[in-house]
Amino acid sequence: MDKELQHECFSRPSFAHLNDLASNGVGGKIVFATDDWFAVAENLLKPSDPEWHEGVFTSFGKWMDGWETRRKRIPGHDWCVIKLGIPGVIKGLHVDTAFFTGNFPPRVSVQGAYVEEGLAMLHTERKSEMGTNAPANLIEELDKLTGAWSEILPMTALRPGYSSTRHNYFAVNNQQRWTHLRLNLYPDGGIARLRVYGTAVKDWTHVALQKLPVDLTAMVNGGTAEGWSNMHYGHPRNLIAPGTAANMGDGWETARRMDRPSILEQGKDGCLNLPGCEWSVIQLGHPGTVQKVVKNIICRKT
């Protein structure tokens, strides 16, 4: 493990092991952004770590892996609206300013809303194109919906995107269920990633009536990874994420054990003599009776 990753792992707050409810890997989406000049807001929700490509420029400026707005020369501040892939209760935020050193926003705030499907307010057409900005009348119209938003993180100072300062973690103490977030940059600038850690909250009343089997471990049903022996290459929460893994990186993968014997021997029972095993603990979204266990080892060939 490199030094920076090692430091990050030890200083990471416990909420950062919960599920990222906003990641595009679980269906999170940007529904609106005031400005996408240097880099589009969709980058905020990428599950991958931010990258730096030395010497790479677009026709608008330096290529950046994050959401970066232009230097503002009109009144106001920049903001975007995120539809969570998994609506739920938020326990903490990670604002990663990686590589935004001279262009990160000095302050941010985050607001939340619970919006039932079909409500018109956030159903705007999104272009998502570098070098563009939203029309002033649309910004003004959406900005009027202040009543919909509740404060999750008040206006808070950020640290720059150097390796020792890029990870801005904020605990959230709030039991409400959210479907949408509004991320405010004060006044403008760039952020590499926004991770929104929490737990899905499901209405189980109808599930019980349908009497159909349901995946009690699934993230969307409130499952969380609570413990593990090792997660060197992949977090065990990947086991309970929606959809199919795109590659091996989308799974739970441990390091090879350092205490394995130099030469493997077979025991009398026909099994290999190996010390211990790896394990992970998943908290179910709801208590239930297990009828079937499905193990998907797609992408794992050995």
Ligand SMILES: NC(=O)NC(NC(N)=O)C(=O)[O-]
């Ligand atoms: N060198 C820069 O990053 N400049 C500008 N940003 C980009 N991405 O080019 C800026 O004005 O913040």
